[in-house]
Amino acid sequence: MEFTVVTAEDGWTIENLLRDRWRLGRKIVHEMRMQDAVKAPDGGRTRWNEPLPAGTFLSIRTPDAKSDYVPETCELNVIHDDPHCLIVHKPAALAVHPNEPGGTGTLMNRVIARFGPYAEHVHRLDKGTSGLVLIARHPVAKAVFDRMLEEKAIRRTYVAETAGAFKKRSGTVSAPIGRDRHHATRRRVSPSGQHAVTHYDVIREDGDRAIVQLELDTGRTHQIRVHLAHLGHPIIGDVLYGGRLSGDGSYRLHAERLSFIHPFTGKSLDIEDSVRPEWLP
Missing domain, CATH: 3.30.2350.10 (Pseudouridine synthase)
Structure with missing residues (x-):
């Protein structure tokens, strides 16, 4: 695959772009150098340590790669x-x-x-x-x-439907997560576990149910599920972590938004899922 980038300021080199801006590892940078993967748009060669003026167009060819997944045509x-x-x-x-x-x-x-x-x-x-x-x-x-x-x-934003009324409508759970030695797939808050941080805001309460918005600083296995159960508010339907059964047998957790500065275009992306679960108000 090939794409074009434009240098944003004077003095940048190809090495600066790959190592400092994109912070690629040595292996992939070496592979791109060996494949002469960065050129001027007209196909001409550009020295990797040559300072370039702002506004220089560079054509970049990514290393050839193929994923191992078996293709399966289904709804996407x-x-x-x-x-x-x-x-x-x-x-x-x-x-x-x-x-x-x-x-x-x-x-x-x-x-x-x-x-x-x-x-x-x-x-x-x-x-x-x-x-x-x-x-x-x-x-x-x-x-x-x-x-x-x-x-x-x-930035990753989630919503969940949980049981129980919250004493604090917002807060941060900073509690390490490790394996539960009594259960093959379950995780638990453990002093010897991995660092894990979840921020939460209660955006709606209705009796003994609440809709909670959550953001992650870390991405541990089952992190939100473990942290909400640790607070005493397990996700409805998440029986693995003490949640009561839902009507359809599923648990109520949805990744609703992704936000970041696009590293190749510089544009801010704030993408919300257009598919909303039935349990969200």
């Missing part, structure tokens, strides 16, 4: 699509990716069928969680978005 709701990334809606009860090579029946099987040969998810949602998933469309984008996620430059 694409909320945002550009040459570098996709944002797609994942229905509840659909896994993001297979757990083993050659697996099918997941979101990524659907994505690769439409957008292959390369696509990789930047983050995951639990199988029972619905909402937005960010997907990189080439290896350079995957490396950049992975770094942005790690550095909290991608």
